[in-house]
Amino acid sequence: MEQSQKKAPEPYAKQPSQIIYYGVPGCGKSHAVDEEINKAINEYNEGKTDGDKISYEDQVKRIVFHPDYGNADFIGQIMPKIRERGGVDYVFKPGPFSQILRKAYLNSSKPYFLVIEEINRGNAAAIFGEMFQLLDRIKDNKKDKNGYGPGWSSYSILNDDVNDYIRDIKAYEKSDHSGCVKPNHPKDMLDGNGNPVDSPDANGKKEIDFSTATSYCSLELILRGFDSPQIFRESTAIRLPPNLSIYATMNTSDQNVFTLDNAFQRRWEMKQIPNDWKNTGDSAAQYCRTIKKVKKTESGEESVDTNVQWGDFRKAINEVIMDSAQANGLSSMEDKRLGGWFYTESDNFAEKVLKYLWDDAFKFDRKTQFGEIKTLEDLVKEFNKVGFKVFKADAISKLQRDSLTTPDTPAQNDTSVTNG
Template identity: 30%
Template sequence: MNFWILSIDSLMTTFSTTESKYSINYKMKLNSTIEHGNILNGKNIYPKDKILGYLNKPIGEIRFVFEVIEVKDGHLVLQKIYETKYGVNLSTLEQIDKETYDLLESNDQYQLQNLSENTYHALFNALFNKVKSIDSSPQEIREKPEGYTVPQRDPKQDSLPHNWIVFGAPGTGKSYEIDQQRFDYFGTNYERVTFHPNFSYGQFVGAYKPRPQKGDKSTITYELVPGPLLRMLTKAMNAKAQNFVLVVEEINRANTAAVFGDIFQLLDRNEEGRSEYSIVASEEVKDYIEQETGTALQNYELRLPSNLYIWATMNTSDQGVFPLDSAFKRRFDFEYIGINSSEEKIDEIDITVNGIGTLNWNHFRRTLNDYLLNNVRNMKDDKLVGPFFIKKTDLEGSERHFQRVFQNKLLMYLAEDILKTDKTKLFKYRSFSHIMNEYVEGNNVFTEEFTNFLLEQG
C-alpha cells in the first residue's frame, strides 16, 4: 500500500457537496491539463492506496481521507472515507514534513505527492486529534460526532435563544463562541452547515436525488434525501427529552429567503420555543417525517419543536453577502462580538513586521485599527482586524510561515479590500505587487505617518 497527498482547488472542490447513505466515488482525469500535466508524473498508484486531501488556499488545510478504488482508462477513482470541518493546517504540516509543506505552500493545484508511511500516519493522527467530531463511516460523508458527549447545561434553564445569530468583524471568534456554547449545551446533538451563494432550499431542507436501489445497485431510484434541517428536525422529534442545535456558518453568504423558503414561517417561536405558526408540509416531506418518527402530521401541519435550536454566525464585512431583510432579522436574537473580544487569549504573542521590528500582535492590530478609523473615510468597525484574523497557530508558527500568512492574508486584505481605491493612506506604494515585492525584500511598506504612530503608541 502506498500513501499520497493530493492538492485540491478549495474554491471548486465537489468532494463535500454530495450527501448519500451509499458509497460515493469521485473520478479524476489523470492528465487534466497541459499546464498541470499528468498528476502521477510517472508514479505508480494502485487500488487500496490512501490519499490525504489538502484544500489549497484560502483554506489551506488537510480535510479529507480518500481510498483509491480504481485506476483505469486515464482516470483515478477515489472513495471518500473521512471529512472534517477543521483540518490540519500548514503550520502543523511544516513540523511533520518540511518537504511536503514546501510543495503545498507553492499553492499549485492538482499535485499528487507520495508520502512515507510514517508521515501519512502522523498527519492522519493530527487530523483526528484536531477535531472533536468526524465522520468515521465510509457510507456517511457528512459531519457526524464520534461517540456521544453529554451536554453540561440546559439551554431552556439558562433562557438561551432558539434562533440566534452571532456577528462581528473578521477574526473576532464568532465560530469559536458558537462552538463553545454548542458543546456546553448540546454536546454532540448538533449538525453544522456552511451557507454559500449557490446553497439552495433543496440542500438545506431536502430534495429528490438519484440513488442505487438496495440490493441492486445497477438500478437507480429517486427518493427524498434530507438536508441538515430535516435531519435535525426528525432527531428532535424522536428524542423530546434532549436538545438539538443546527449551526449555520456564514448565514448571509446565501440568499436566506430562498434557502429557508416556507421554513421562514416556522421561525416565529412561542414562549416555550415551539413554532407559533405551522406550514403545510409537502407530500414527500410528510412521508419522510412520518416514516422516521412514527408521528402522524395532522392536516400536513409542521412546526419546529421547542428542543430544536438554530444558531448562526454572520460576517458583515464580507464582499458579496446577501442582506437579511427586517422580517428575517426580527425572528432572530443577535449578539455582537466586539473587535477586541477574547484578545487576552493571545495577549503575550509577539510578531516581527519587516522593516519595523518586533511588536506585540494585539498592540499592532489595535494601533492599526485606530489609524484606519482616523484616516480612512467611511471606515466601519466590521472591517477592522480582530484578534484571530490570523489564527493563533499561525501567529505561533515558524517565522517563515508567519511571514507568508502576514503577507498573503493581512497585507492582501488591507490593500485589496480596505484600501482598494487608495492604498497610499497606509502604504508607501500604490500597487499591491509593489507592496508585496518590497515586503518580501525585508523593507517597511507602511507610510512614515503610520510607522511613527505605531511606535509612539508603543
C-alpha cells in the same frame, strides 16, 4: 407488529435560542456559538451517568451558506436511487435542516442545535424557502389553539417530504428515538381505511414485512407542552420544536454577499461580538504572537521575526482604519477592523493581512497609507524587505525601530505589551 409501550423522559425544559452573531472578521463569533452550545450540553449532562450523557457531535449540525447553496441542499430533495435488481426509485435525500429537525422531534428530552456559518454568504431567504415562516416562535408562556406553547413555531408548514422523513422506518431504526413512545404500522401496509393489510402466517400470527415499507403510518411522540403523547401523522404540519436552537454567524464587512432583509432579521435575536481579546479564546497567547516576514535565501525562503507583536499591530491598525474612514467620509468602516483571530501562527502575514488592507480596508486610501507603492505585489516585497516601514502612519511604523529595517536584523518592538 405491535411495539411495547415505554416511558419517555420529560421534554427539554429550556427555551430555544435563535441568534445571529455578527462582528468584524476574526472577532470570535464561532467561539461564542460554541460557548453557548457547550454550556447547554454541560448543564444537561450534570448529574447524569455516562450512558445518558450527550455530546457535541450528536446534538449539533453545522453548515456553511454560500452563493451556490440552495433550498434543496438545506431542506432536502428527491433523488434517483438504483435498485439492486434493476430499476430506479426516487427517494427523498434529507438536508441538514430535516436531519436535525427529525432528531429534535424524536428526542424531545434533549437539546439540539443547528449552526449556520456565514449566513449572509448565501441567499438566506431563498435557502430557507417556506421554512422561513417557522422562524417565528411562540413566546410569553402563551399557547395557540392547537396546544403548542412557548418555543414552538407560531406557524406551521405542510411539507410531505419532511413529514415522511420524520416517520421514515430506516431512519428510525438507525438513530436514537427516546421521545417516541410508539411507532404505528407502516403506511405502505395499510388499506384505504387505515387498517393493516398484512395477512396471517401459517400459525395465525400477523407479521408485517418491514423490508418493503418506507414510513410508519404515525408516531406517538412526547412533545413539550402537551399532557399526553401526540400523534404525528402524514397530515401533521411541521413546526420548529422548543428543543431545537438555531445559531448563525456573519461578517458584516464581507463584500459581494447577500443582504439579510428586515423581515428575515426581525425573527432572530441579533448579538454583536465586540472586537475584544476576551472573545477570542486564548487571548494572552494570541496577543503576544510575533509577526514574521519572509527572507529570500539561496535555498529558498525562511521566516524572520519582526519582533512586532500581533496585539500591538492590531490595536494600532484598527485606529488607523477608523481615522482613514473619518478622513475620507466613509461611514461603514467600523466593520473593516481586524479581529483577534484574523491572523494566526500558520498565516503568512503579508499575503493575508496586507492583502486585506490593500484590497479592502484601504482600497480608497492606498496612497495615504502606503505612499508611492502601486501594486499589492510591490507592497508584499517591500514589507519583506523593510518591515513595518511600508506604512506611512506613525502609529504603525513606530512599532519597529528606525535602524532595524532589514530582514537580516530583527526589528524590536518598542511598545508596551498588554495581555488580553
